[in-house]
Amino acid sequence: MINCIAVDDEPLSLQIISGYASQIQGMVLLKTFTNPLKAQNYLKKFPVDLLLLDIQMPDVS
Amino acid sequence: MASVFPIGFYYLNYYKLIPLFYLQKKPITYLLSILLSLTILIIIANIFTYLSDNRRLYESRPPFPFLIHSLLLFVVVLFVSLGLRMNSEWKKAEEEIIKIEKEKLNSELSYLKAQINPHFLFNSLNSIYSLAIIKSDQTAEAVMKLSNLMRYVILDVHIPFVPLEKELGYIINFIELHRLRLADNNQINFRFSGNPEGLLISPFILVPFVENAFKHGTSAIDSININIDISLVKNRLDFKVDNNKPSKYFENQPSTGVGIENTRKRLEMIYKKNYTLKISDTDNKFEVDLTLLLT
Structure with a gap:
């Protein structure tokens, strides 16, 4: 089982990513974030195996 | 002698x-x-x-x-x-x-260069792509909005004065397309009052201020409010745009101010004494207050 989260400032993209992730067997998309700081906090509590990240985001890239 | x-x-x-x-x-x-x-x-x-x-x-x-x-x-x-x-x-x-x-x-x-912002075009196409994948009912409408936007950019930019409705239509479409892709922490409030019928405006004289607010006033983290207020009293147009600035989590690229400066020059050239423009730029807020006497 691969646990992963996705971070993107556009909710629409996260929706697409969720759709793709659900089609891949053995991959669990635990949560999606538009706010990278919240994603960071989440990671501190629950380390994951895979991060799906936007390459350019406001504020943080 | x-x-x-x-x-x-x-x-x-x-x-x-x-x-x-x-x-x-x-x-x-x-x-x-x-x-x-x-x-x-x-x-x-x-x-x-x-x-x-x-x-x-x-x-x-x-x-x-x-x-x-x-x-x-x-x-x-x-x-x-x-x-x-x-x-x-x-x-x-x-x-x-x-x-x-x-x-x-x-x-x-x-200003032509400033208009056809490739980033915005790709972002919008990307949103539409996403809408199409999830088979959203908004897809067709979004394509139409983008097409109207492009028509205005390509065809009407060469005309000295266009009906005010066109400029307003562009702004509304622009906002709608941004709403598609922005997360809920970015609130956009657009208000319009008055009757634009029969009034003319120089194309893309208001748009740069709206673009500027979206360019510098959106965030993935902070709560953002972009307020766009347009009111018409006879031929006097009051146009107010403000946005709070996101905190700087990392070094952002500094704003060049070229777009706003260009627009100020154009206002000076086209509207001469028939406009007032006040811009206030503080640490956490950017505000534009433009009054135009239209023809």
Whole structure:
């Protein structure tokens, strides 16, 4: 089982990513974030195996 | 020695009389000043001759030859100075026209460049792609909005004045397309009041301020409010845009201010005295207040 989260400032993209992730067997998309700081906090509590990240985001890239 | 006076008249005419009267479109004053100069010159020339060694010569002849001589010299000096001055005036005017033409071209080019923002186009296409994948009902509408936007950018940007509805339509479509992709922490409030019918506006005079708010006022983290307020009272348009600025979590690229500066130049060129623009840029807020008298 691969646990992963996705971070993107556009909710629409996260929706697409969720759709793709659900089609891949053995991959669990635990949560999606538009706010990278919240994603960071989440990671501190629950380390994951895979991060799906936007390459350019406001504020943080 | 007597030639000093015509030379003096040459410079007087070149530097004072022509710019003061002739170029200010006061031909009668100019003519009178010329006649006055002529009279003074003839008197001086005659006195001069009278006092000089040619006194005997002067007495022996009628004053006619001196008069004709002075008059001839005067006319030559008059036309030479007038000709030279007008020549330099024409050259100056021509240079001015070329300069204005160049400036116009430059500003036009740079605002065109600023308009077709490839980032925005790709973002919108990306949103539409996502909408299509999830088979959203909004897909068709979003394509239509983008198409209307592009039509305005490509076709109407060359027209000096367009109906106000077109500019407003662009802003509304622009906001809608941004709403598609932005997360809930970015709140966009658009208000409009008044009747835009029959009013004209220079295209893309309001849009840059809206674009600017979205460019610098969106965040993935902070709560953002973008307020766009447009109200019309008869032909007076009040346009207010403000956004709070996201905190700087990392070094952002600094804003160049080119877009706003260009628009200010265009306002100055097109609306001259019929506009006021106030921009306040503080640490956490950016505010634009523009008033335009439309035609």
